[in-house]
Amino acid sequence: MNKEVESLSKTLAWAVDSIAQCGPDDRKHIALAYWQAQELVANIPKDDDGDARPRILACFERSDACRAAKDIACVGWILTAIQERVNERNLPDWRKLRKVINKTLKMLPLSEPTVH
Template sequence: MNDEAVALAKTLAWAGGMVLQSDPEDRQLIALAYWEAKTLVASIPKDNGDARPRIVTCFERSDTYRAADDIACVGWILIAIQERVNERNLPDWRKLRKVVDQTVKLLPHHDPTVH
């Protein structure tokens, strides 16, 4: 793994730990942030196939939530990692994607079309 993949794996391990340690109320907040982030990144165009604009936006939002000690930061981090992994150009990206998918499955399902 290169340095970026290692850093992503560590961040993903942290995010997964936060999800696992969260009570149902906090998991719901993470899930809502995840779906909000997913909706937002879908509206941000890729830069010649590069998801960097989407990833940067998610990390900025996550930093804002983290500064306020808000667990929603985890949902934004998960989308940022998911966007990067989905570029499919990291060593072991398949393994990272599997961990992201398993972490997301721990979140309560939220249908973004229902308000």
């Protein structure tokens, strides 16, 4: 197995496990972080090669900050980072990873956040 795919798979498994073990309030918190991450990446252009690396790095940076603060929101940020990488569609088995991501997202209360 490709080392990157293996690493993404392990991180995705950790995210699934984290979501499965938390309660409804934490799931809402993760979902909110996921939406914040989606908004952030939508405003970061891909680089000249169509590479999502700038988006991915921004999500990892936020995830690391959340994790350092012991904030479960790190899961939402990491899911977006993985999703951005998989959406480049140039990894072996990217379709399988995308299916796992989509199933994982169904574990979250992902209705569009309301703006006040």
